[in-house]
Amino acid sequence: MTVSENILEARGLVKRYGHVTALAGSDFDLRQGEILAVIGDNGAGKSSLIKCLSGAVVPDEGEILLDGKPIQMKTPIDARAYGIETVYQTLAVSPSLDISDNLFLGREPRAPGIMGKVFRKLDTGRMRTEAKKQMTELGLMTIQDINQQVESLSGGQRQGVAVARAAAFGSKVIILDEPTAALGVKESGHVLELIRKVRDGGIPVVLISHNMPHVFEIADRIHIHRLGRRIAVISPKTHTMNEAVAIMTGATEPGAAVPAERFVAG
Numbered sequence: 001m002t003v004s005e006n007i008l009e010a011r012g013l014v015k016r017y018g019h020v021t022a023l024a025g026s027d028f029d030l031r032q033g034e035i036l037a038v039i040g041d042n043g044a045g046k047s048s049l050i051k052c053l054s055g056a057v058v059p060d061e062g063e064i065l066l067d068g069k070p071i072q073m074k075t076p077i078d079a080r081a082y083g084i085e086t087v088y089q090t091l092a093v094s095p096s097l098d099i100s101d102n103l104f105l106g107r108e109p110r111a112p113g114i115m116g117k118v119f120r121k122l123d124t125g126r127m128r129t130e131a132k133k134q135m136t137e138l139g140l141m142t143i144q145d146i147n148q149q150v151e152s153l154s155g156g157q158r159q160g161v162a163v164a165r166a167a168a169f170g171s172k173v174i175i176l177d178e179p180t181a182a183l184g185v186k187e188s189g190h191v192l193e194l195i196r197k198v199r200d201g202g203i204p205v206v207l208i209s210h211n212m213p214h215v216f217e218i219a220d221r222i223h224i225h226r227l228g229r230r231i232a233v234i235s236p237k238t239h240t241m242n243e244a245v246a247i248m249t250g251a252t253e254p255g256a257a258v259p260a261e262r263f264v265a266g
Contacts (some may be wrong), residue, residue: 083172156187
């Protein structure tokens, strides 16, 4: 494994909150064109890891690399500037706005000419055209009207809008935090298929999930976090769900797990 094959890396991340050490020298590797699931028991430190990778938290020690080069992030805006987009479990969508407004929320293009420069008029036509294109590419145009308010959509459709927004602007990496946690079986299936389409479109995905069947259905590799650090990286092809849970909880030592630097993605 050469550095160039990893698009996003972390080395020796440490994060302390007073006397509590949330990250104790954690490593991380995300490869091009993969879905990497991150699992861990409550209190394992995976949330702190993801917050560091998304710019929401600044680690006390260690470094984060993008395309092999160290980067500095102090806010999620910095992460976005590097092409790292995060979709949180709480769904950062505005229910009262329509789909196109949500996709461009905070990045609205201005109308050309004096109307945009002086009067700051939005280019709504461009927003709607590009939103429809993005939704169509991800297979989400079962939503008939791009102008309908997000509050009228189902939970799965709302999650689809949030993922579509990340795919539209996340040129490097998309991080998904429990994207199916509040969804039913059918809608969860739609979101998992959407995640595959994002991956197949060339954007690697980090999936944080407690849903082990979903993890084993969709992940190319599984990062197991315990006691503030990465304890193992395994593959759904080489390990069972029970083995993954045993490693995650400490019931089994990860000696049989494939080391991150040796695993060959399938």
